[in-house]
Amino acid sequence: MKYVALVYTNPGAFEALSEAERDELMRDADAYHKEFTESGELLSGGVALADPSTGKTLRVRNGVPAVTDGPFAEAKEQLAGFYVLDCESLERATEIAAHDPAVRFWAVEVRPIMDTAGAEM
Amino acid sequence: MSTHSEVEDLLRQLAPQVLGTLVRRYDRFDLSEDAVQEALLAASVQWPERGIPANPRGWLLTVASRRLIDELRSDHARRRREDTATAQLPRDALVAPPPDGERPATDDTLILLFLSCHPALTPASQLALTLRAVGGLTTSEIARAFLVPEATIAQRISRAKQRIKASGIAFRLPPEPERADRLRVVLHVLYLIFNEGYTATSGPDLQRGDLTREAIRLTRDVHRLLPDDGEVAGLLSLMLLTDARRPARTGLDGALVSLQDQDRSLWTKELIREGIALVTDALTRRPLGPYQLQAAIAAVHAEAARAADTDWPQILALYELLERISPNPMVTLNHAVAVAMVHGPQAGLDLLNTLDGDDRIAGHHRLDAVRAHLLEMADDRAGARATYLTAARLTTSLPERRYLEARAAKLRDDHR
Numbered sequence: 001m002k003y004v005a006l007v008y009t010n011p012g013a014f015e016a017l018s019e020a021e022r023d024e025l026m027r028d029a030d031a032y033h034k035e036f037t038e039s040g041e042l043l044s045g046g047v048a049l050a051d052p053s054t055g056k057t058l059r060v061r062n063g064v065p066a067v068t069d070g071p072f073a074e075a076k077e078q079l080a081g082f083y084v085l086d087c088e089s090l091e092r093a094t095e096i097a098a099h100d101p102a103v104r105f106w107a108v109e110v111r112p113i114m115d116t117a118g119a120e121m
Numbered sequence: 122m123s124t125h126s127e128v129e130d131l132l133r134q135l136a137p138q139v140l141g142t143l144v145r146r147y148d149r150f151d152l153s154e155d156a157v158q159e160a161l162l163a164a165s166v167q168w169p170e171r172g173i174p175a176n177p178r179g180w181l182l183t184v185a186s187r188r189l190i191d192e193l194r195s196d197h198a199r200r201r202r203e204d205t206a207t208a209q210l211p212r213d214a215l216v217a218p219p220p221d222g223e224r225p226a227t228d229d230t231l232i233l234l235f236l237s238c239h240p241a242l243t244p245a246s247q248l249a250l251t252l253r254a255v256g257g258l259t260t261s262e263i264a265r266a267f268l269v270p271e272a273t274i275a276q277r278i279s280r281a282k283q284r285i286k287a288s289g290i291a292f293r294l295p296p297e298p299e300r301a302d303r304l305r306v307v308l309h310v311l312y313l314i315f316n317e318g319y320t321a322t323s324g325p326d327l328q329r330g331d332l333t334r335e336a337i338r339l340t341r342d343v344h345r346l347l348p349d350d351g352e353v354a355g356l357l358s359l360m361l362l363t364d365a366r367r368p369a370r371t372g373l374d375g376a377l378v379s380l381q382d383q384d385r386s387l388w389t390k391e392l393i394r395e396g397i398a399l400v401t402d403a404l405t406r407r408p409l410g411p412y413q414l415q416a417a418i419a420a421v422h423a424e425a426a427r428a429a430d431t432d433w434p435q436i437l438a439l440y441e442l443l444e445r446i447s448p449n450p451m452v453t454l455n456h457a458v459a460v461a462m463v464h465g466p467q468a469g470l471d472l473l474n475t476l477d478g479d480d481r482i483a484g485h486h487r488l489d490a491v492r493a494h495l496l497e498m499a500d501d502r503a504g505a506r507a508t509y510l511t512a513a514r515l516t517t518s519l520p521e522r523r524y525l526e527a528r529a530a531k532l533r534d535d536h537r
Contacts, residue, residue: 001517002268040245040277044270050481086269088244117320118520120370120377121490 002043002086002113003093005120009080009106017105033100036085046083077107091113128168131177132161133338136257139181141229144187144292150236151282152192153185154254161257171463230255232347234339235295237281238307241288246281248317249274256335256518261414266329267317267346286509304347308356315360319367322375322520333364354399355413361396362419365389377524381428393423411447414439416436454491466499468489486515490525497532506532 008014017025036042052071059066071078080102085093090112097108136157143153160181174180237250252258260278264271295303318332341355347353350527369383378384400416418439425431440456453476457518461469473492482488496505506529513525 027183035393037272038276038280040243040249040273040280043273084274086219086245087266112517114517114519114522116322117317118377118516118518120318120323120379120383121487121494121524 001089001093002057002084002115003090003110004084004095004113005093005100006079006109006111007081007083007102007106008077008109009102010077011081013106021105025101025105032099032101035099041085041087041092041096043084043086046081048081049079052078080103080106085110123169123173125165125169128165128173131173132164132181133257133335135181137230137233137255138178139185140229140233140254142182143185146186146230148190148292149189149325150292151286151368152189152196154278154282156185156188156192157181158187158253158259162259165259170301178271201319213495226366228341232292232294234307234343235303236285236290236292238303238310239285239288239290240303240306241290243277243285244310246284247306248314248526250315251310252332252335253278253337254491256339258335261330266332267408267479268329287321297458303485304350304352307343308340308352311336311343312356312360314339315363315434317476319363320518322371322377333335333360333367336360337364349406351403351408352412354406355410355416358396358399358403358501359412359419361392361399362423364417365392365396371520375520376527379524380422383428385428387424396420397423409442409446414443414446418443431462431501433459437463450476450485451487454482454487457495458491461495466495469495472498484515486512486521486525488490488512489515490521493525495526497528502532 014022014025033042033046037064037121055070057068057071059068066096087093087096090110093110097103097110100108102108139160140153140157143157144150147153151492164177164181168177176476218233225534233255234251237254238247242250243418246367249263251262252266253260260274261271264274267274294300315333315336316328318334318336321332337357337360340353340360344350344353344357365388366380366383368389369385369387370378373376396416396521397420400413400420402419403413406413420437421432421436426455437459440452444452444456453472455471457472460472470492473488473495476482476488489508493508493512496508509525509529509532513522513529514523516525
Protein backbone atom coordinates (compact mmCIF):
# COMPACT_ATOMS: atom_id res chain seq x y z
CA MET A 1 0.00 0.00 0.00
CA LYS A 2 1.16 3.48 -0.76
CA TYR A 3 0.72 6.38 1.63
CA VAL A 4 1.55 10.04 1.24
CA ALA A 5 3.10 11.82 4.22
CA LEU A 6 2.10 15.48 4.17
CA VAL A 7 4.39 17.67 6.23
CA TYR A 8 2.74 20.74 7.74
CA THR A 9 4.69 23.58 9.29
CA ASN A 10 3.85 27.00 10.69
CA PRO A 11 4.82 30.17 8.87
CA GLY A 12 8.34 31.15 9.88
CA ALA A 13 8.68 27.85 11.67
CA PHE A 14 12.22 27.01 10.70
CA GLU A 15 13.54 30.48 11.42
CA ALA A 16 11.97 30.36 14.87
CA LEU A 17 14.11 27.37 15.86
CA SER A 18 17.40 27.76 17.72
CA GLU A 19 20.57 26.92 15.84
CA ALA A 20 20.99 23.73 17.84
CA GLU A 21 17.43 22.71 17.01
CA ARG A 22 17.99 23.45 13.32
CA ASP A 23 21.15 21.33 13.27
CA GLU A 24 19.37 18.52 15.06
CA LEU A 25 16.47 18.68 12.63
CA MET A 26 18.70 18.51 9.57
CA ARG A 27 20.79 15.68 10.98
CA ASP A 28 17.77 13.65 11.99
CA ALA A 29 16.05 14.28 8.67
CA ASP A 30 19.06 12.87 6.81
CA ALA A 31 19.17 9.82 9.06
CA TYR A 32 15.42 9.29 8.64
CA HIS A 33 15.68 9.50 4.89
CA LYS A 34 18.58 7.07 4.77
CA GLU A 35 17.08 4.50 7.11
CA PHE A 36 13.75 4.11 5.35
CA THR A 37 15.11 4.43 1.82
CA GLU A 38 17.34 1.48 2.65
CA SER A 39 14.44 -0.51 4.03
CA GLY A 40 12.70 -0.07 0.65
CA GLU A 41 9.73 1.75 2.20
CA LEU A 42 10.45 5.45 1.56
CA LEU A 43 10.22 6.15 -2.16
CA SER A 44 12.46 8.60 -3.94
CA GLY A 45 10.84 11.73 -5.34
CA GLY A 46 9.82 13.45 -2.11
CA VAL A 47 9.08 17.11 -2.58
CA ALA A 48 9.72 20.25 -0.53
CA LEU A 49 7.48 23.21 -1.34
CA ALA A 50 8.48 26.86 -1.60
CA ASP A 51 6.74 29.34 0.66
CA PRO A 52 3.01 29.59 -0.13
CA SER A 53 3.36 33.34 -0.79
CA THR A 54 5.39 32.49 -3.90
CA GLY A 55 2.48 30.56 -5.48
CA LYS A 56 -0.81 31.34 -7.23
CA THR A 57 -4.30 29.95 -6.73
CA LEU A 58 -6.48 29.36 -9.80
CA ARG A 59 -10.26 29.24 -10.05
CA VAL A 60 -12.62 29.30 -13.04
CA ARG A 61 -16.22 30.24 -12.22
CA ASN A 62 -18.86 30.47 -14.94
CA GLY A 63 -16.09 30.36 -17.50
CA VAL A 64 -14.28 33.31 -15.91
CA PRO A 65 -10.75 32.54 -14.73
CA ALA A 66 -9.53 34.17 -11.54
CA VAL A 67 -5.91 34.00 -10.45
CA THR A 68 -4.94 35.19 -7.00
CA ASP A 69 -1.56 35.38 -5.30
CA GLY A 70 -0.77 33.23 -2.36
CA PRO A 71 -2.19 31.68 -0.24
CA PHE A 72 -0.59 34.05 2.23
CA ALA A 73 0.87 33.36 5.58
CA GLU A 74 -2.18 34.06 7.73
CA ALA A 75 -2.76 30.30 7.84
CA LYS A 76 -1.56 28.72 11.08
CA GLU A 77 -0.44 25.58 9.23
CA GLN A 78 0.81 25.27 5.70
CA LEU A 79 1.84 22.38 3.50
CA ALA A 80 5.63 22.36 3.39
CA GLY A 81 6.26 19.19 1.43
CA PHE A 82 5.36 15.54 0.97
CA TYR A 83 6.82 12.12 0.25
CA VAL A 84 5.47 8.66 -0.46
CA LEU A 85 5.78 5.54 1.71
CA ASP A 86 5.14 2.07 0.30
CA CYS A 87 4.61 -0.38 3.15
CA GLU A 88 2.39 -3.08 4.66
CA SER A 89 -0.26 -1.05 6.44
CA LEU A 90 -1.33 2.33 7.77
CA GLU A 91 0.03 1.24 11.16
CA ARG A 92 3.46 0.68 9.62
CA ALA A 93 3.28 3.99 7.69
CA THR A 94 2.48 5.83 10.92
CA GLU A 95 5.28 4.03 12.72
CA ILE A 96 7.73 5.12 9.99
CA ALA A 97 6.52 8.72 9.90
CA ALA A 98 6.93 8.92 13.69
CA HIS A 99 10.70 8.87 13.00
CA ASP A 100 10.44 11.99 10.84
CA PRO A 101 11.88 14.81 12.98
CA ALA A 102 9.20 17.12 11.58
CA VAL A 103 6.67 15.44 13.91
CA ARG A 104 8.56 16.75 16.95
CA PHE A 105 8.31 20.36 15.78
CA TRP A 106 5.23 20.42 13.55
CA ALA A 107 2.91 17.74 12.13
CA VAL A 108 2.89 15.00 9.52
CA GLU A 109 -0.39 13.73 8.11
CA VAL A 110 -0.34 10.17 6.68
CA ARG A 111 -3.02 9.28 4.13
CA PRO A 112 -3.58 6.29 1.84
CA ILE A 113 -3.11 6.91 -1.88
CA MET A 114 -5.94 5.65 -4.06
CA ASP A 115 -5.04 2.67 -6.21
CA THR A 116 -6.15 2.18 -9.81
CA ALA A 117 -6.47 -1.56 -9.19
CA GLY A 118 -9.59 -3.08 -7.68
CA ALA A 119 -11.42 -6.33 -7.02
CA GLU A 120 -14.87 -7.03 -8.40
CA MET A 121 -17.51 -7.66 -5.75
CA MET B 122 16.75 -12.31 -35.52
CA SER B 123 14.50 -13.35 -32.68
CA THR B 124 11.56 -11.50 -31.27
CA HIS B 125 11.84 -9.77 -27.93
CA SER B 126 9.13 -11.93 -26.42
CA GLU B 127 10.84 -15.16 -27.54
CA VAL B 128 14.06 -13.98 -25.93
CA GLU B 129 12.21 -12.84 -22.82
CA ASP B 130 10.45 -16.20 -22.37
CA LEU B 131 13.68 -18.11 -22.82
CA LEU B 132 15.60 -15.88 -20.40
CA ARG B 133 12.95 -16.19 -17.72
CA GLN B 134 12.99 -19.95 -18.07
CA LEU B 135 16.79 -20.20 -17.92
CA ALA B 136 17.34 -17.66 -15.12
CA PRO B 137 16.80 -20.00 -12.14
CA GLN B 138 18.82 -22.80 -13.77
CA VAL B 139 21.84 -20.57 -14.33
CA LEU B 140 21.54 -19.05 -10.87
CA GLY B 141 21.29 -22.50 -9.27
CA THR B 142 24.44 -23.67 -11.06
CA LEU B 143 26.39 -20.59 -9.96
CA VAL B 144 25.33 -20.83 -6.34
CA ARG B 145 26.25 -24.50 -6.23
CA ARG B 146 29.65 -23.75 -7.66
CA TYR B 147 30.62 -20.59 -5.76
CA ASP B 148 28.41 -20.73 -2.70
CA ARG B 149 27.63 -17.00 -2.88
CA PHE B 150 23.92 -16.46 -3.45
CA ASP B 151 24.11 -12.66 -3.19
CA LEU B 152 26.90 -12.17 -5.75
CA SER B 153 25.62 -14.93 -8.05
CA GLU B 154 22.20 -13.33 -8.18
CA ASP B 155 23.68 -9.98 -9.24
CA ALA B 156 25.86 -11.70 -11.84
CA VAL B 157 22.91 -13.55 -13.36
CA GLN B 158 20.90 -10.33 -13.49
CA GLU B 159 23.71 -8.68 -15.45
CA ALA B 160 23.99 -11.63 -17.82
CA LEU B 161 20.22 -11.50 -18.42
CA LEU B 162 20.42 -7.78 -19.19
CA ALA B 163 23.29 -8.36 -21.63
CA ALA B 164 21.35 -11.16 -23.34
CA SER B 165 18.16 -9.10 -23.58
CA VAL B 166 20.12 -6.48 -25.53
CA GLN B 167 22.25 -8.80 -27.70
CA TRP B 168 20.04 -11.76 -28.54
CA PRO B 169 17.19 -9.95 -30.29
CA GLU B 170 19.79 -8.34 -32.59
CA ARG B 171 22.29 -11.14 -33.16
CA GLY B 172 20.01 -14.11 -32.65
CA ILE B 173 19.78 -16.62 -29.82
CA PRO B 174 23.12 -18.45 -29.38
CA ALA B 175 23.29 -22.18 -30.08
CA ASN B 176 23.70 -22.91 -26.38
CA PRO B 177 21.82 -20.12 -24.58
CA ARG B 178 22.24 -21.63 -21.14
CA GLY B 179 25.98 -22.00 -21.66
CA TRP B 180 26.19 -18.39 -22.90
CA LEU B 181 24.45 -17.06 -19.80
CA LEU B 182 26.54 -19.24 -17.53
CA THR B 183 29.78 -18.02 -19.09
CA VAL B 184 28.83 -14.34 -18.95
CA ALA B 185 27.49 -14.61 -15.40
CA SER B 186 30.55 -16.59 -14.25
CA ARG B 187 32.92 -13.94 -15.61
CA ARG B 188 31.00 -11.24 -13.76
CA LEU B 189 31.00 -13.24 -10.58
CA ILE B 190 34.72 -14.01 -10.82
CA ASP B 191 35.49 -10.32 -11.29
CA GLU B 192 33.42 -9.58 -8.21
CA LEU B 193 35.06 -12.35 -6.19
CA ARG B 194 38.52 -11.14 -7.22
CA SER B 195 37.88 -7.60 -6.09
CA ASP B 196 36.20 -8.90 -2.95
CA HIS B 197 39.24 -11.11 -2.33
CA ALA B 198 41.67 -8.25 -2.92
CA ARG B 199 39.65 -5.95 -0.69
CA ARG B 200 39.67 -8.44 2.10
CA ARG B 201 43.39 -8.99 1.75
CA ARG B 202 43.95 -5.25 1.87
CA GLU B 203 41.89 -5.00 4.96
CA ASP B 204 43.95 -7.80 6.42
CA THR B 205 40.97 -9.71 7.69
CA ALA B 206 40.32 -13.43 7.48
CA THR B 207 41.69 -15.17 4.43
CA ALA B 208 39.12 -15.43 1.69
CA GLN B 209 37.73 -18.89 1.44
CA LEU B 210 37.42 -19.31 -2.29
CA PRO B 211 37.22 -22.76 -3.79
CA ARG B 212 40.55 -23.50 -5.47
CA ASP B 213 39.14 -23.33 -8.97
CA ALA B 214 36.88 -20.37 -8.24
CA LEU B 215 38.85 -17.96 -10.33
CA VAL B 216 38.69 -20.09 -13.45
CA ALA B 217 35.59 -19.87 -15.64
CA PRO B 218 33.73 -23.18 -15.84
CA PRO B 219 33.22 -24.86 -19.20
CA PRO B 220 30.14 -23.31 -20.87
CA ASP B 221 27.70 -26.09 -20.10
CA GLY B 222 29.81 -28.28 -17.89
CA GLU B 223 27.51 -28.92 -14.96
CA ARG B 224 23.84 -29.43 -15.41
CA PRO B 225 22.31 -29.83 -11.96
CA ALA B 226 20.72 -33.16 -11.26
CA THR B 227 17.73 -31.56 -9.61
CA ASP B 228 15.81 -28.50 -10.59
CA ASP B 229 17.01 -25.61 -8.48
CA THR B 230 13.82 -23.63 -9.04
CA LEU B 231 12.26 -25.02 -5.89
CA ILE B 232 15.31 -24.31 -3.71
CA LEU B 233 15.43 -20.75 -5.07
CA LEU B 234 11.73 -20.29 -4.32
CA PHE B 235 12.14 -21.48 -0.73
CA LEU B 236 15.10 -19.12 -0.35
CA SER B 237 13.34 -16.10 -1.90
CA CYS B 238 10.25 -16.71 0.23
CA HIS B 239 12.19 -17.27 3.45
CA PRO B 240 10.09 -16.25 6.48
CA ALA B 241 12.95 -14.03 7.71
CA LEU B 242 12.27 -11.64 4.79
CA THR B 243 9.55 -8.99 4.62
CA PRO B 244 6.68 -9.73 2.21
CA ALA B 245 7.74 -6.88 -0.09
CA SER B 246 11.25 -8.35 -0.30
CA GLN B 247 9.91 -11.88 -0.84
CA LEU B 248 7.89 -10.70 -3.84
CA ALA B 249 10.74 -8.73 -5.41
CA LEU B 250 13.36 -11.43 -4.88
CA THR B 251 11.06 -14.19 -6.16
CA LEU B 252 10.38 -12.30 -9.37
CA ARG B 253 14.05 -11.52 -9.93
CA ALA B 254 15.89 -14.66 -8.75
CA VAL B 255 13.30 -17.23 -9.82
CA GLY B 256 11.24 -15.36 -12.40
CA GLY B 257 14.21 -13.84 -14.23
CA LEU B 258 12.58 -10.38 -14.38
CA THR B 259 14.78 -7.32 -14.36
CA THR B 260 14.70 -4.80 -11.53
CA SER B 261 13.13 -2.23 -13.83
CA GLU B 262 10.37 -4.62 -14.95
CA ILE B 263 9.53 -5.38 -11.33
CA ALA B 264 9.57 -1.67 -10.48
CA ARG B 265 7.17 -0.85 -13.31
CA ALA B 266 4.87 -3.66 -12.27
CA PHE B 267 4.69 -2.45 -8.65
CA LEU B 268 4.65 1.25 -9.62
CA VAL B 269 7.63 2.13 -7.44
CA PRO B 270 11.04 3.58 -8.38
CA GLU B 271 13.65 1.11 -9.59
CA ALA B 272 15.97 2.13 -6.74
CA THR B 273 13.35 0.97 -4.23
CA ILE B 274 13.14 -2.52 -5.73
CA ALA B 275 16.94 -2.69 -5.82
CA GLN B 276 16.99 -1.75 -2.11
CA ARG B 277 14.46 -4.43 -1.24
CA ILE B 278 16.43 -7.08 -3.12
CA SER B 279 19.76 -6.12 -1.66
CA ARG B 280 18.26 -5.95 1.84
CA ALA B 281 16.78 -9.42 1.35
CA LYS B 282 20.10 -10.85 0.22
CA GLN B 283 21.95 -9.28 3.15
CA ARG B 284 19.41 -10.90 5.42
CA ILE B 285 19.83 -14.31 3.79
CA LYS B 286 23.61 -14.01 4.09
CA ALA B 287 23.52 -12.81 7.70
CA SER B 288 21.13 -15.59 8.71
CA GLY B 289 23.41 -18.23 7.16
CA ILE B 290 20.50 -19.75 5.24
CA ALA B 291 21.84 -22.69 3.21
CA PHE B 292 21.16 -23.35 -0.45
CA ARG B 293 19.14 -26.54 -0.13
CA LEU B 294 15.57 -27.65 0.39
CA PRO B 295 14.31 -26.96 3.91
CA PRO B 296 14.43 -30.04 6.14
CA GLU B 297 11.36 -32.26 5.95
CA PRO B 298 9.67 -31.20 9.22
CA GLU B 299 9.64 -27.53 8.11
CA ARG B 300 8.86 -28.13 4.47
CA ALA B 301 5.07 -28.00 4.59
CA ASP B 302 5.07 -24.66 6.45
CA ARG B 303 7.71 -23.22 4.15
CA LEU B 304 5.77 -24.34 1.07
CA ARG B 305 2.75 -22.52 2.45
CA VAL B 306 4.76 -19.28 2.47
CA VAL B 307 5.91 -19.89 -1.13
CA LEU B 308 2.32 -20.43 -2.28
CA HIS B 309 1.19 -17.32 -0.41
CA VAL B 310 3.85 -15.20 -2.15
CA LEU B 311 2.83 -16.60 -5.56
CA TYR B 312 -0.81 -15.82 -4.78
CA LEU B 313 0.07 -12.25 -3.76
CA ILE B 314 1.94 -11.76 -7.05
CA PHE B 315 -1.06 -13.15 -8.92
CA ASN B 316 -3.53 -10.85 -7.17
CA GLU B 317 -1.34 -7.81 -7.66
CA GLY B 318 -1.61 -8.47 -11.40
CA TYR B 319 -5.22 -9.64 -11.51
CA THR B 320 -6.70 -6.61 -9.75
CA ALA B 321 -4.94 -4.22 -12.18
CA THR B 322 -7.53 -2.64 -14.42
CA SER B 323 -6.26 -1.27 -17.73
CA GLY B 324 -4.20 1.41 -19.42
CA PRO B 325 -1.24 2.41 -17.31
CA ASP B 326 -1.71 -0.76 -15.26
CA LEU B 327 -0.86 -3.08 -18.12
CA GLN B 328 2.66 -3.81 -16.88
CA ARG B 329 1.18 -4.74 -13.57
CA GLY B 330 -1.17 -7.18 -15.30
CA ASP B 331 1.87 -9.15 -16.51
CA LEU B 332 2.35 -10.27 -12.92
CA THR B 333 -0.62 -12.61 -13.38
CA ARG B 334 1.18 -14.41 -16.17
CA GLU B 335 4.39 -14.64 -14.14
CA ALA B 336 2.59 -16.00 -11.08
CA ILE B 337 0.87 -18.66 -13.20
CA ARG B 338 4.14 -19.60 -14.90
CA LEU B 339 5.96 -20.00 -11.56
CA THR B 340 3.06 -21.94 -10.02
CA ARG B 341 3.09 -24.26 -13.05
CA ASP B 342 6.78 -24.87 -12.36
CA VAL B 343 6.05 -25.74 -8.74
CA HIS B 344 3.20 -28.04 -9.83
CA ARG B 345 5.54 -29.78 -12.30
CA LEU B 346 8.09 -30.32 -9.51
CA LEU B 347 5.53 -31.34 -6.85
CA PRO B 348 2.76 -33.01 -8.92
CA ASP B 349 1.32 -34.88 -5.92
CA ASP B 350 0.74 -31.82 -3.75
CA GLY B 351 -2.98 -31.02 -3.68
CA GLU B 352 -2.54 -27.42 -2.49
CA VAL B 353 -0.09 -26.58 -5.28
CA ALA B 354 -2.56 -27.96 -7.84
CA GLY B 355 -5.35 -26.14 -5.98
CA LEU B 356 -3.54 -22.80 -6.18
CA LEU B 357 -2.78 -23.25 -9.89
CA SER B 358 -6.41 -24.14 -10.52
CA LEU B 359 -7.62 -21.14 -8.50
CA MET B 360 -5.36 -18.82 -10.52
CA LEU B 361 -6.53 -20.23 -13.86
CA LEU B 362 -10.23 -20.12 -12.94
CA THR B 363 -9.89 -16.55 -11.65
CA ASP B 364 -7.87 -15.41 -14.65
CA ALA B 365 -10.53 -16.92 -16.94
CA ARG B 366 -12.90 -14.17 -15.79
CA ARG B 367 -10.52 -11.37 -16.60
CA PRO B 368 -12.05 -10.39 -19.97
CA ALA B 369 -15.44 -9.94 -18.25
CA ARG B 370 -14.43 -8.28 -14.98
CA THR B 371 -14.22 -4.75 -16.36
CA GLY B 372 -16.54 -2.96 -18.78
CA LEU B 373 -15.38 -1.07 -21.87
CA ASP B 374 -14.92 2.05 -19.76
CA GLY B 375 -12.74 0.19 -17.24
CA ALA B 376 -15.48 0.04 -14.60
CA LEU B 377 -15.66 -3.10 -12.43
CA VAL B 378 -18.42 -5.60 -13.25
CA SER B 379 -19.61 -7.82 -10.38
CA LEU B 380 -19.46 -11.61 -10.75
CA GLN B 381 -23.26 -11.59 -10.80
CA ASP B 382 -23.39 -9.22 -13.79
CA GLN B 383 -20.46 -10.49 -15.86
CA ASP B 384 -20.99 -11.58 -19.46
CA ARG B 385 -20.00 -15.21 -18.99
CA SER B 386 -19.56 -15.81 -22.71
CA LEU B 387 -16.38 -13.74 -22.36
CA TRP B 388 -14.81 -16.12 -19.84
CA THR B 389 -11.78 -17.95 -21.26
CA LYS B 390 -12.95 -21.52 -21.84
CA GLU B 391 -9.54 -23.19 -22.12
CA LEU B 392 -8.51 -21.80 -18.72
CA ILE B 393 -11.77 -23.03 -17.20
CA ARG B 394 -11.31 -26.51 -18.66
CA GLU B 395 -7.77 -26.75 -17.37
CA GLY B 396 -8.67 -25.29 -13.97
CA ILE B 397 -11.58 -27.68 -13.48
CA ALA B 398 -9.47 -30.71 -14.46
CA LEU B 399 -6.78 -29.65 -11.99
CA VAL B 400 -9.14 -29.09 -9.07
CA THR B 401 -11.06 -32.28 -9.74
CA ASP B 402 -7.84 -34.22 -9.24
CA ALA B 403 -6.62 -31.99 -6.40
CA LEU B 404 -9.78 -32.61 -4.36
CA THR B 405 -8.95 -36.33 -4.18
CA ARG B 406 -5.69 -35.50 -2.37
CA ARG B 407 -5.30 -35.12 1.38
CA PRO B 408 -4.98 -33.11 3.48
CA LEU B 409 -7.43 -30.62 1.97
CA GLY B 410 -6.25 -27.03 2.15
CA PRO B 411 -7.69 -23.57 1.53
CA TYR B 412 -6.51 -23.29 -2.10
CA GLN B 413 -8.15 -26.59 -3.08
CA LEU B 414 -11.44 -25.42 -1.56
CA GLN B 415 -11.28 -21.91 -3.05
CA ALA B 416 -10.53 -23.48 -6.44
CA ALA B 417 -13.52 -25.80 -5.99
CA ILE B 418 -15.74 -22.78 -5.28
CA ALA B 419 -14.37 -20.97 -8.34
CA ALA B 420 -15.09 -24.12 -10.38
CA VAL B 421 -18.75 -24.17 -9.26
CA HIS B 422 -19.08 -20.53 -10.42
CA ALA B 423 -17.34 -21.38 -13.69
CA GLU B 424 -19.74 -24.24 -14.38
CA ALA B 425 -22.83 -22.01 -14.23
CA ALA B 426 -23.68 -20.70 -17.71
CA ARG B 427 -25.79 -17.92 -16.12
CA ALA B 428 -25.46 -16.36 -12.65
CA ALA B 429 -28.98 -17.64 -11.89
CA ASP B 430 -27.82 -21.23 -12.54
CA THR B 431 -25.17 -21.10 -9.78
CA ASP B 432 -25.27 -24.11 -7.47
CA TRP B 433 -25.31 -22.05 -4.25
CA PRO B 434 -26.00 -24.99 -1.90
CA GLN B 435 -22.77 -26.59 -3.10
CA ILE B 436 -20.86 -23.32 -2.68
CA LEU B 437 -22.30 -22.96 0.81
CA ALA B 438 -21.14 -26.49 1.73
CA LEU B 439 -17.63 -25.65 0.46
CA TYR B 440 -17.52 -22.42 2.50
CA GLU B 441 -18.58 -24.31 5.62
CA LEU B 442 -15.66 -26.65 5.07
CA LEU B 443 -13.29 -23.76 4.33
CA GLU B 444 -14.39 -21.96 7.48
CA ARG B 445 -13.58 -25.10 9.48
CA ILE B 446 -10.08 -25.68 8.08
CA SER B 447 -9.02 -22.08 7.52
CA PRO B 448 -11.18 -19.67 9.52
CA ASN B 449 -10.63 -15.98 8.82
CA PRO B 450 -12.89 -12.93 8.45
CA MET B 451 -12.55 -12.79 4.64
CA VAL B 452 -13.84 -16.36 4.42
CA THR B 453 -16.72 -15.44 6.73
CA LEU B 454 -17.63 -12.52 4.43
CA ASN B 455 -17.92 -14.76 1.38
CA HIS B 456 -19.60 -17.44 3.45
CA ALA B 457 -22.25 -14.87 4.40
CA VAL B 458 -23.00 -14.23 0.72
CA ALA B 459 -23.50 -17.98 0.14
CA VAL B 460 -25.73 -18.18 3.25
CA ALA B 461 -27.82 -15.29 1.89
CA MET B 462 -28.19 -16.94 -1.52
CA VAL B 463 -29.38 -20.20 0.06
CA HIS B 464 -31.25 -19.10 3.22
CA GLY B 465 -32.12 -15.49 2.38
CA PRO B 466 -30.46 -12.11 3.08
CA GLN B 467 -31.35 -11.93 6.77
CA ALA B 468 -29.44 -15.15 7.52
CA GLY B 469 -26.44 -13.69 5.69
CA LEU B 470 -26.68 -10.40 7.60
CA ASP B 471 -26.84 -12.31 10.89
CA LEU B 472 -23.57 -14.05 10.01
CA LEU B 473 -21.98 -10.71 9.06
CA ASN B 474 -22.94 -9.26 12.44
CA THR B 475 -20.63 -11.80 14.10
CA LEU B 476 -17.73 -9.93 12.47
CA ASP B 477 -18.59 -6.55 13.96
CA GLY B 478 -16.28 -6.86 16.94
CA ASP B 479 -13.47 -8.45 14.94
CA ASP B 480 -10.37 -6.22 14.87
CA ARG B 481 -8.96 -8.04 11.86
CA ILE B 482 -11.68 -6.63 9.61
CA ALA B 483 -13.07 -3.62 11.50
CA GLY B 484 -13.09 -0.58 9.21
CA HIS B 485 -12.46 -2.70 6.11
CA HIS B 486 -14.59 -1.62 3.16
CA ARG B 487 -15.36 -5.21 2.13
CA LEU B 488 -17.44 -5.77 5.24
CA ASP B 489 -19.66 -2.78 4.41
CA ALA B 490 -19.70 -3.64 0.70
CA VAL B 491 -21.04 -7.14 1.40
CA ARG B 492 -23.48 -5.81 4.00
CA ALA B 493 -24.77 -3.26 1.48
CA HIS B 494 -25.37 -5.99 -1.11
CA LEU B 495 -27.30 -8.08 1.39
CA LEU B 496 -29.35 -5.07 2.55
CA GLU B 497 -30.19 -4.38 -1.08
CA MET B 498 -31.24 -8.03 -1.46
CA ALA B 499 -33.43 -7.59 1.62
CA ASP B 500 -34.98 -4.53 -0.03
CA ASP B 501 -33.74 -2.15 2.67
CA ARG B 502 -32.91 0.54 0.13
CA ALA B 503 -32.02 3.36 2.51
CA GLY B 504 -29.84 1.08 4.62
CA ALA B 505 -28.16 -0.36 1.53
CA ARG B 506 -27.48 3.09 0.09
CA ALA B 507 -25.93 4.43 3.31
CA THR B 508 -23.81 1.29 3.66
CA TYR B 509 -22.55 1.43 0.04
CA LEU B 510 -21.49 5.02 0.71
CA THR B 511 -19.64 3.99 3.88
CA ALA B 512 -17.83 1.28 1.90
CA ALA B 513 -17.03 3.81 -0.87
CA ARG B 514 -15.43 6.11 1.72
CA LEU B 515 -13.33 3.30 3.18
CA THR B 516 -11.90 1.73 0.03
CA THR B 517 -8.53 2.92 -1.29
CA SER B 518 -9.26 1.62 -4.79
CA LEU B 519 -10.57 4.11 -7.38
CA PRO B 520 -12.53 1.55 -9.46
CA GLU B 521 -14.05 0.04 -6.30
CA ARG B 522 -15.09 3.48 -5.07
CA ARG B 523 -16.64 4.20 -8.44
CA TYR B 524 -18.52 0.88 -8.40
CA LEU B 525 -19.81 1.39 -4.84
CA GLU B 526 -20.87 4.99 -5.51
CA ALA B 527 -22.70 3.86 -8.65
CA ARG B 528 -24.61 1.21 -6.65
CA ALA B 529 -25.57 3.87 -4.09
CA ALA B 530 -26.62 6.35 -6.79
CA LYS B 531 -28.77 3.72 -8.48
CA LEU B 532 -30.71 3.15 -5.25
CA ARG B 533 -31.30 6.87 -4.88
CA ASP B 534 -32.41 7.31 -8.51
CA ASP B 535 -34.71 4.27 -8.45
CA HIS B 536 -36.34 5.76 -5.41
CA ARG B 537 -37.29 9.04 -7.07
